[in-house]
Amino acid sequence: MKQETQGKEFWFIVGLFIVLLLAPFALKRFYIYLLGLIFVNGLFAMSLNLVLGYGGIFQFHHAVFYGVGAYGTALMITKLGQPAWLAFIVGPLLAAFVSLVMGVICIRLSKLYFGMLQISLGSLVWVVVYRWYDFTGGDNGIHGVTLPSLIASTKGAYYFTFLVTAASLLVMYLIVQSPFGRALQGIRDNPVRSEAVGMHVRLQQLVALVIAGFFAGVAGTLFVVIDNSAFPDMLFWTLSLEIVIMCLVGGWFTFFGPMLGGAIMVALRTFASTYTEYWTLIQGIIFMLVIIFLPEGVLGYILRKLKPHKEVTAKGEY
């Protein structure tokens, strides 16, 4: 039975992969861009879910690593004149490094205290980026980042984003399924017992934070690829919470939930924005309804309906 459903899931993913691979030939430019944006936001949300859903760590200011990845890449190209391919590697690594530094400082604390300290440190990063006009462009951000000709076109950027996202998802999936991923979930469910059986809880969590920071940095870099720009709002705390809610809408405790949540929110934002200027209001109402009525998220809900015997934690007891 389990084998069978896994087989189905596998073929579903292969089918989706092929559809997305062929999508640019059928869609208009704008929709290709939109799909790219969905990949970026989805990857970003999934990287957060790695620590928030699987690790039970209150990473409240995840956008910092997204922004650092984007700025790292954009600045390497525009200000330092380095080749773009090098910048694509440096951006995520820089994000992982910032994540390591912040993690070392914050990891002594847990739950809300961790989140609060993380918000303070993240705000420091934000305010530096926001004020450092000479280097980061301040509140104007960086625009018109020139990319290699291979990925400069909309289609090129789409394929690059898609393939990097797919590869990142595969790596993240392997991490979640690895003994390390299992240990992380064990720590989430019962930190005291995990410590007692000999796990180095703080170290495991720190590694998870660095990995999550890295993939958020990848998402930031990909944003530069599809949008050619980076701006300080990418590090602002509101985005961090929006991403938390994307995880929630899609369903944390499910691997693909955050990607689905990202897709739903990005698509809704794009279509709602063409009709009304009060998108934030709609967004707030959607969030509220999801929090009250669907705390396990869309994918969590679907999985629960499909497999009633398999327990999907609804309230998130950690």
Place this chain on the structure above:
Amino acid sequence: MDLIASICSPALLCQILVGLSRTTILFIVASGLSLILGVLRIPNIAHGSLYMIGAFMAFTVSKLFGGGTTGFWMAMVLAPLAVGLLSLIAERGIFSHLYEREHLMLLLLTFSFALIFGDLVKLIWGAEYRTLQLPESFKGPIPVESLPIPIYNMFLLIIGPLVAVGLWFLTNKTKIGKISRAAAVDREMVGAVGINVSWVFAFVFVIGCFLAGLGGALVAPIVNITLGMDHTLIMEAFLIVIMGGLGNVWGALLGALIFGLTQSLGILIWPQFGIVFPYAAVVIVLFVRPRGLLKSTW
């Protein structure tokens, strides 16, 4: 030494005092946040929005009463009350049913409120700048030769400590304050001795939000009232509360002082990065004392 000498000069002393008077507003907002965080354990992201609503309400109320002195005082009284009423509706309507949820969910719920309030303000008041005129009696400097501080800023400097003492009195000397402190520590036990904890929570929530509205009303005459004034303020208020110790009103005062002083001094020392200093101060404080300066109620 030059720095100290220059700080002691009257002109700069004034600048610092004016800076501190703005800190008072930060304190008032942060103390409300701290109160809610301490008793209800909700990190209320919507607090900043309530502050913004307070400012817009103050503008509207003052206009309704034809501006001037009456309008000003009516705004100072009615705007925070309106915000308190709004928060009571939100608390009774939605929050009170969800206290059993974990903190993260409640935080996200307040965030969704912040989004909704933000757009409702845009819907009602529009995106233009608004200003609240100070009455004549508040204009001009205080009548001391060497210290040209605007009267209104002096007024704020007095209001801040008054609010602090009032809050201390409320939480330590009154019965409801004692009950709410007890509820913060052990909610079930307080319920077991026959007290309706739900209404105690509502009371604390409304008081906290009232303070946010008061902060907004008080800031209205000295800034441009505009959309987005909630975003940076809520972050600053949060940092102050964390720095002072969650739920500790005196901690909020101390945190606000540190935040305000580092900001005023920072702007003197390095104008471009003045805004960075308070954030750096928060990080240093938390690096040394991760749970805040004063004892947290948690």
